[in-house]
Amino acid sequence: MFRIESDRARFRDIVRGRIRQDLRRYLSTGELIGRAGEKAVSIPLPQIELPRFVFGENPKGAGEKGDGDKGDPSDGEASEGEGGSGAGDQEGRHILEVEVDIEELAEMLGDELSLPNIEPRGKKELANDGGRYNGVRRAGPDSLRWFRRSYKNALRRTIASGMWDPNAPRVVPIRDDFRYRVKRSCPEPDSSAVVFHMMDVSGSMGREQKEIVRIKAFWIDTWLRSQYKNLDVVYVVHDAVAKIVDQHTFFHLRESGGTKISSAYELCLRQITERYRPEDWNIYPFHYSDGDNWSARDTELCVSMLRDEILPRVNQFCYGQVKSAHGSGQFKKDLDNALSDVETLVTASVNDRGDIPDSIREFLGKGR
């Protein structure tokens, strides 16, 4: 259907237009983070649907003076068109939530920040999607027995053999009637990537700094997810020692203490050599800190580790320095000076939330 595609494109344009209007805001607030699922983000959009007179529950206190002042959003649930069947759009919700594929969101992010697509490196491997149980055969384990097919065979046989009695409808299956589902696998070309989010959680990183890291991490994940089918994310926190944590801990942990950045880099390197071999993985370490390192010695150690071990193995290493209440540290400057010749290292400084979009562009704008 050629014509419908242009109407659909128009609809998407409208949706995108609305989202894009707000994208800058989303980029610097954490608003969408809680709304992201595996594959899609649901974004609340006022007034995509045509308003109509419909029956519905009213929330208490609605219809007071000034109701609808600031463009009361319309109802949830797409209404049933003439062609559709099915019933019940009872949702009395006021906001239409539009599901946007992560990919589409990433595309908008890409457009907004003019990010280039990434050229994956390394070989493309054949991966398995796990397969689907959509085949059928005559033998198999009971757990995969296809009841409907088996029952129909038995019923058919019963009727055909004249044993069917409508008044005492009884179907006794025999071995021959049973059918079982069988898995069919479909290998697909694939490339995988791993992201390391390393965050300094020493005493100087406050709530706001972590929030900035959180938002950046979300958008970076979103973008990389659109570029790679398999994305592993490893969260690392460090003060004087580094450890791997889960996502929740990463964003909520509050430690205090000194800062030894090398500890995080060591851990990252160990992961790369042991689990995420560069031949198979595209590797993206991100490190966020306020730039205060324990000692110049440790910084030197970091620099040499980066130069000799990490940078040759990764697609790109990004360092984001978040300005904290105590001002910004030296670390970014040290890296820039020592490693200015290495183009797989990107550094950026973020003073406040407003800088988030630009720093994302710094990180992802190289297409590596």
Add this chain to the structure above:
Amino acid sequence: MRLKSNLPAALKYQAVIIESAAREAGLDFFEVVFELLDARDVNGVAAYGGFPVRYPSWRFGMEYERLEKGYRWGLSKIYELVINNDPTYAYLVRSNSLLEQKLVMAHVYGHADFFKNNLWFSPTDRHMLDTMGNHSTRVRRYADALGQEAVETFLDRALSLDTLVDPYLPLRARATGPKRGGRVHAPLSERALRSLEAVSATPFTEVEDVDDADEPPMPKLPTYDILGFVEENGPLDPWERDILRIVRREAYYFCPQRMTKIMNEGWASFWHSKLLTGGILEASEILDFADCHSGATSSPQGQLNPYKIGIELFRHAEARGEDIFRLRRVHNDVSLVHKLVDEEFAQKCLAPIFVPGMRQRDGETCREVDWQLLKTRLLQELSWGGLPQIEVVDVDAEGEGEMLLVHHHDGRDLQLGRASETLKALEQLWQHPVHLLTIEEKQGRRLVCRGGEVTSLDTREAEKACAKEPA
């Protein structure tokens, strides 16, 4: 898009067999043209309400996206699509099995008969495919001349009102003859009944296929045909008036489908079942047929499936010795339910829908439920095509050309957030403030839309004005 039958020989053969069985059984329809499409394309056609030639609008794109997603995720699948037109076009999905195609074809002949013979469809345009194409051309021409934005914005406003038509107007006009006026202001139900009688008394003639003869007549105050009223009396540019005209005409075309959903699906299901099991199917196909049929007519707890209720109604009528052909000619959903639902039917088919936790088991029915209540409940859901009944009663409410609407409250409140938005669209069209009297939680309210702002006032007057007309 080409619209000629492209069926492979095997299906064409089946179509011929099923068609002759249908005619033999007494069904009477315009020529039926089957078109075989891929599932995606069927979704596309369905998004346009069955008309691939329809004018462009993002709204159809949105619907398409919804259907596509449902299909991709395996949640929903369209089996058949048939449009009320002469010839009657029906779309078959290529991926369906032969048995499914047979079922769909038989079902389609049921619909085709219903379209041609049901009274409520008699005023509809039988060349809607051409008309839609014509509408599309006009909308595109305006968009070319005035810009897509302007036309789209106006079209969106107009579409907000496309349920605000009077389903009884076309028939009433026919019943009272070509001359307008002389309208008696009787209670609605009585009015409907009267027009029903008037038309069924006169010999039923074929619809003239002159283009403008199908145009619904213009309403006078007070009227439910808000769309028509604004079209005739609103301060509009000619192109705007024309777009309203297009929207209104399509609204009236689709209106009978809302009013006869149960009957239409019921009739088609009744006949596909009867025809196919009456000698068309091979013995080996019966089981798959039963599976497929019971899927379409299954009624999950608490959900009203028009296929199920409809087929049961016609079977019930047949068992009672009614003339089912006459029933399908003169009734709509409301009047058919009113006529046919008795205690037995209510207990068997309605109780499982409306009474939670109750299922019929082995012919043992639960007698504790008041069947009259079940019937009333169903009638309420069906009345006025399931939509709120809203009437424009005055256009000089404040002496300033302000429009006054009354919502005839039947116990169900309007969703005020969306109502406010709709009022804003209407104000844009009418270019004067718009008032709506309604009731919210037993409290009378007056919503006033002035300058794009909606305010809501408590008022006693609404309670009187909105009281449902006595049945």
